[in-house]
Structure formats: C-alpha cells, structure tokens
Amino acid sequence: MLVALGIGACSGPPATQGTQTSSSTTATVPAVTPSSASPSPSASTDPATAAKAAYVAYVQAVDRAYGNPEKATRTQLSQVATNGALTFLLSQLDALRKDKVHQKGSATVQKMTVKSVSPASGQRSAQVFMNACVDFSHSTYVDAQGKPYFPGEKDYQLSKATVNLVHDHGDWLVADETNAPVRSC
C-alpha cells in the first residue's frame, strides 16, 4: 500500500493484539502531500495511527481514481479499500466513465477521531472505527471539456465520514465508509 505521510502508515500487523481496547484520539491532519521520501512506518506503528494514515491514503487514492476514471483500476483501489467500500468505488467509477466525467481537484482530510480499536480475534480481523472530517470544497466534477458537470448546484464543502478499516495482510484498508455532507465538523 502506498502510504507515505507525516503521521505514518502501516506496513505490518498492529503492535497491540491483546486485550480489547477502545480509544478515542483526535488527530488533525493538514493538507497532505504524498512524498516518496517520507519515512515508512515501522511494524510497531499503533493501529490507530496506522489506520488514520491508511484513511488519508484512501482519500488520496480515490481522488486519483476519480480524477482519471479511465485509468483507474481495481488493483489500485484494492490497495486502499476492500469490501463494501471497494464495491462502492468501482460502481462509481463505472458511472463516471459512462458519463465521461471526472473529478477536478482533491479532497482534504481535516480531522480524524478514532472511536475504537479492535484487535484480531479468531476469524475476526483487527479493525479500527473512526470519524473523519473531509473537505471537498476544492473538489468538483467536470465533463470531458472541463466544464462543471453539476452547474448551479450547491457546492459541497464538508463531509463527516464514519470509517471502518480492517487490517488485511499487513495493510489497513477502508472496508466501509459513510460520508454525509455537513455544514461543520
């Protein structure tokens, strides 16, 4: 998974797989600029931090995919999403391709709050649930000529996302995301 952020990313299993824990932390993530020079997180990165990084990577990957639906692939998206989230994205990309529409600009994760961390147990994957505030004010849909596809519609600003990430083969993947427009987060 391509995750290279200031707050780190996960490339290994969560360090704490013991007793059930539930933590609530808040992290404010500034506008993120991916950089291959960023240090990779170690395997000891805690699940909450790794999941936050994975979500930011997910948002960026979705931006890239929506920005160029014709070239977006399932393989790319499956590096950041799985389960219902992946299915949702693929269906959206189909629609974008069909209408020859793409996204211009990108979203920014403004805030993430981890609601719970569940370690793996039996067949159960390790999971993280978090809330996030995503700023879409610099993101819009345009047609092939670059014209706004939804002219006259109210601009989208902020979205409150409820996110479920699962630890899957060493990566944290977004399995489910609810993204509801809000006026403030």
Place this chain on the structure above:
Amino acid sequence: MLKKLIALLTTMAATVLVATSVLLPTPHAVAATSQQKSSIDKGPTEPHDATTPKCNQRDFRCRDEQHRNGGPPRAEPGSKGGGGGKTQPCVSSATGKKLPCTSQWGSWSNDRQCYLRLDPAPSQPAPSGTTSRWYLCHRLDRDPAAGGVDIDILLNEAPSIDPGKLALDILAELQLQKIRIGITPEEGKTGLLGLPTYLWVDNPGARTLGPISDSATEGNVTVTLTAKVDHVTWSLGDGTTITCTGAGTPYQDSFGAAPSPTCGHMYSKPSTGLPGGSYPVSATSVWRVDWTGGGEAGFIPFEITSTGRVRISEAQALN
C-alpha cells in the same frame, strides 16, 4: 423421533413453499432486498436541511441522478449509492462466480461482498439511541485457508433476513405434536358391527390442536406465527375418509349406541378377514400456520399423521 418427523415435515413444508408460493422471496430476491436495504445502511450522523446537499460528494451516481431528475436522489445521504431494485444473483465481484445466497456465515451481500450475520458477541456495544446493530461480515476472498475472515460492521438495517425462513424456524421450535387417536372400540378391544365408532383427539392441547403462537426476532425483523389445526382427516381403513373439525367427542358409557355428535363412523363389515384382523386407522391433523413479519405474510402447510387399529367383529365383543 417426533422432532425428526417435525423437522422432516418442516423441510417438506419449506419445499412446498418454495415450489408453490410467491409469498416468500427467492434467495436471489432476498439478496436484492439486502442490496436495497444496504443503501440505507448507517444513516447520516447529522440531519439534513435545505442548506446541505442530499448526496455525498463521493457518490457521483446519486448526484447524477439527482441532477438529471431534479428530484430526490436515488440514495439517502451517507449511503453507498443507488439501489437499483433489480433482482440480482449473488456474485463474487472478485471471481465473477455465483455464490450461494445463504451460508453458515449468513446471507450474501453483493454490495459488501461478504456474508452478513448478526454478531452474537460484539466486541463493543452498538451506539445507544440508535437502531444500529453489529454484524459480522464474513469474507471468503481473504485467508481462505482459515475459512475467511470476519469483519465487524455496524448496520442500521438487518441484511437480508428472510422472514419466511424465520417463520419455519419458529414452527420447528414449537414442536407441534401428533394427536393421540381416541377411538371406540379402543385398540386391543373388539367392537361390534352395527355400533357407532367414536373418533376424537385423546390429547387435545396447544401443541396437538392449537391455537399456539410464537414470535422470533432476527436483526430488526420480527415474525409472529400462529398455528391451529384446521381439521383432522380420518382414514378408517374400509375406504372411508372423513374430515372432522375440532377434537371430536370422547365416548362415554352414557352415550350407549348413539352416534358421535361430532366425529364418528359406522363400520359395515367386520375386520376379521383383514391383516391382523383389524382396520388400519389414521388421523392426519392438518394445520393452518400463518405468519407475518418483515413486511411480508404467508402460510405454511403442515400436517402430522397418527396411526392406530380398530377391530370390528360380528360376534360378542371380547375384552
């Protein structure tokens, strides 16, 4: 034995339902229902008003439909996208192969690409003040050597719970019983030709005649089932079949040679020449089983048969 019988009959009833009734959704229809319901999974965390958009930014399909129609979007805010409403097979998007719509892990969700079932032991409580429940999303495409993995998912809607199947579960739990045949002359004794034969249910009760009712809840689907014997069909072994409603009237000595006021028969030939020297008698209790729940309703054909023998002679009855 009885449980086996009931299980068998229940299976037969299920077969009849699937084969003949349109009241129960087919497995594919169930899956489609799940998909439709999944579009309202996990409602928005904040109410919407005229100042907030109806579709989330990532849901292009929703926005597109809203834009084209100038009306309500196809999906609710915060949802995963459009419903569609078409009946679809259960398919793994990874392999393209069809899958059983139900399995030991629950009901397949094309939307989430996993089998969903209620989490019997969630690792954390569902948020208070909501109808959300924790489900286990069992994925097959990861770690198949371990039989797949479970992922906790918080859902507002129960995924693809089949109320008809739940009704069958309730029926099995009720353990309806066959009737004990009440008959004169009673088994082991010999009756006289020309005297009336009384037929009745010797063990009347809720589980033999009903009415009996029970409910069960799975997810947020509650099914209530009511069972009652509609009639008992008596086969008397001499080619006569009669149908009686109710339990019949137990014979009393004071009735003498009077025929049964509710359910009886008069043999015209002795049973002496028959195998065992007696008439084979069977009583089939035909139940009317109705259920309602999950926005649906239906009935389940259900029958249980009891058997016995009756000896009729021209000679003086011998004890």
